[in-house]
Amino acid sequence: MTSHAPSDGHASWIAAARAEAEDLRQRSTFGDIPLMGRGPAHEAELRQTLQEALPGYELTDAVFRGGQGVVFKALQKSTNRDVAIKVLREHPAELRHGTARFDREVQILSQLKHPNIVGIVDSGATCGHRYYIMDFIDGLSLDDYLIAHTLSVRAKLALFVEICNAVNVAHLRGVIHRDLKPSNIRIDRAGRPHILDFGLAKTDEHDEFATVHTITGQFVGSLPWASPEQVDGIDGGVDVRTDVYALGVMLFCAMTGAFPYPVDTGFRTTIEHICNTQPSRPSQLANTADDEIDQIVLKALRKDRDERYQTAGNFARDIQRYLDGEAIEAKRDSSWYLLRKAARRHRIAAGVAAGFVVLLAALVMVLAYSNRQIRMARDDAEQQAQAAQKARATAQDRAVEAEAARDEAQRQARIATAVTDFLNDDLLAAVAPEDMGKDVTMREVVDRAAERLSQRPPAEAEVDGHIHFTLGNTYLQLGELDQALKHLTNAQRLFIEAYGEHHDNTLSVMNDLAWVHEARGELSESVELYENVLALRQMHFGEDHIETVTVKCNLGWTYARIGDLEKSEALMIECVDERRKTHGDDDRRTLTAMNNLAMLYQFQQRYDEALKLAEPELAASRRLLDIDNPSLYVSVSNVATLLDAVDQNDRAEALFEEALAARQRILGAGHPKTLLTFNNFATFHSGNGNKTKARELMETAYRLGNEAGHADLPIMVTITSNLAETHSRAGEFEKALPMHQAALKNGNGYLPADHQYVGLYEARLGRCLMELDRITEGETLLRSGQKKLEEKLGLENELSRNATGWLAELYRRQGKLDEAKSLEAKLPSETRDD
């Protein structure tokens, strides 16, 4: 190599470059800036300096390099215990703030006396280096520990309870860690966690050291565990919930071995993910995670910190609830979930559990409503009371308003208390201790409660109204429509008395009453009620109000049932659009509307349009709903029916089986919805040539429905007619006849006279009579039925074709060949070229 003496120019340029690079390194905590002057030579020098300054310690060769400094392992000679000596990295940012900040850090840590937080032994300074000495934790970082030890899910969760509780202790002392990550949590040989490196800790009050700005804005920490508010750089946005988020990330990783979203894709993309990407559900990545763990983890990872656990302590408690089999906070918006947990915890007999679940669902809803009213009233009262101090209006006026609001809150509280008392004293008392463990039916429980209600003196209209409302809904859910009607009618009367005819509560009861009428097949009454409620809601609450849209949905469906498909479709489309707009695509209310419209399309044999709605709705329902939520199986069942219609038989069969098993488990074998699934599954098998299985299902449904006392329900009419038809096809006309007669009689009880199903029942009965040589009777019914079917469904429809063929056959038997041929000519030719 050629040797040159450096010119003056080069020397100054080199010096300038060196200074500029050094300054840059001091400003940066990321990137490829090398540890200038921090290489091995420097560390050796540092070790020597420390050793000389700390004769009571023996420094070892082990060294760890962190974001803020170097850490040496040492032996405290006096106690013969291992310690860690952390030395501050000396760069100007630290020197400007560093000494005071370092002292503050030490002070914070020395205050945190907790078995799961690394303690401070000593601190000091030597040769311009600040240091502190802390407990050395002989163990592994959290990540390494989880890799080295195969922990069960419960063990991992128990570990996190400890970690969260320790963090919470720090929070209670006003300290936020802000850099929680696995490398800052060490697990000792006993499996106990220890949190360290509070070097970035921030106290709640008057922290004059502003967060160092880095590439991503305002946080100093490690990006994969950074919260949205950290990377967003929201000034002052870091609080205890920031640590909750980091804990959530770690728990997600512990459960799944992966991050909630990709974090190895560069700063920009990672930041976008943190701010905008919804995390995966842990159960999608690990089959050891269940829905409750999903909810716990996802609650900690909410983008909006107001929606997270508000403290690490709450996070710990919810994990502990899960471990104890209790209802977790993260799922408290699911009434069904709450009840299932309550039933398990109170060890209610199996026969009672399902019904108890139903009842408590209604009660929880009522209480939740009441509690919400109380909270709202209380909040309003508080706000008004505060506003009264600032308002320009007379203080006296404001005080009067605030007083009124407080009175309202107290009234609501009184109602809630009264309802609660009823639950405790009347309802739950109906389940006597000696009944526990026996197969007491829910029907018996709620009957006893209803009886106690009828025997006691009436209370306030509002209180009794709510109780009747609760009981009415319970009976409705149980499928006990007569009792539901009775109690809801009482509730309506009492609510009118208490609130007036146009009050939200009154309209809610009317909606439920319309629902009961519809379930009983009293479609005219149902439509009339729904139309009334809709008009009133539109007038008093507006077109877009949530409840207004609900009524539209319900009325839309009832229109479909009475055959007014045009009105039905128009309303249902409105409903879907409005719910999508208000609640988004992944909301249960939107999904219900989509489901109903899909069913309408299915009814009209618009299967493709139906599936386009129903399949996404099912997928969303599976995401949103608990597996014991009956609403999920509405979706499952409906998609099964659609898939059957488009001959996707394997998928349809699997879904039918799923829906049937679930409904039997959750609702009971005789529940109308369960019967519906039996019917649809039987139809599926029948259509696929499996007559034996179809008949078996139909007979089971027929027996269960009658045992449950549902003989006159619309679904039972369908089942009766279908089973009768099964017998007819098998030539068992004597057996079929009474069932066909019952189906027509009961169908006429709830369907309009010109309804296509009335026509179907007539045609089937007419054919049966024909086969039994009761030709004249048969002709009347077949003519009537065939006409209705042809008019309503057209001759392309299989049911119409069947009826037409039967009538033609009847004409032949009567010798009316011309009439027979005329009818047969109307039938679509199977050999026609299209």
Next chain:
Amino acid sequence: MDETTAKSKIAAAVAGDTEALTALLHHFGPDVERSLQINPVWQPVLETSDVMQVTYLEAFLRIGRFDPERSDSFVAWLRRIAQNNLRDAIRGLERQKQPQPRNRIRPANHQDSMVGLYEMLEAESGTPSRQVRRDEACQVLESAIRLLPDRYGEVVRRYDLEAQSIQEVAEAMGRSPGAIHMLRARAHERLRQQMGSSSDYLDTRE
């Protein structure tokens, strides 16, 4: 400086010893400067000293990625940095002769210019442009600019964000126009790395 000493100093420099690196630059820098050839067309607006000043800064910034085992000699590495700088300076000067308005940002306000710069950097990097919230782009870029060497940051602010001309920036900074182009090229390179590099968490070597 004999080979053994050079080797030892290179190893120390890579490990973070700035004194070692300084010595190496003193030793090899002038040779590298002598190897630079600037077309007479550009000599009025670009000098080898401009190139070397930026080359030295880049050497301090990038020494940690130099791998003596895998790379050719230190001086070749240094020369490559210098040649890249020279090339970028000349490219900038050539473009300046035929200005392309779409590459300049005429901001209505600071935030607009930030977003514009952000998008330009994305385009330069060849990565698909991403939809970025305006305020987010500002934050990210603002923070990234703060982490540039002072000279780089000043060029970006003056030229890219404040739309000063090359001449104006050169006069303000006491540099040649060619140097400004070079500084800008290095600045953009570092900004792209900081904002979207996949090697953020990896210790890459050249």
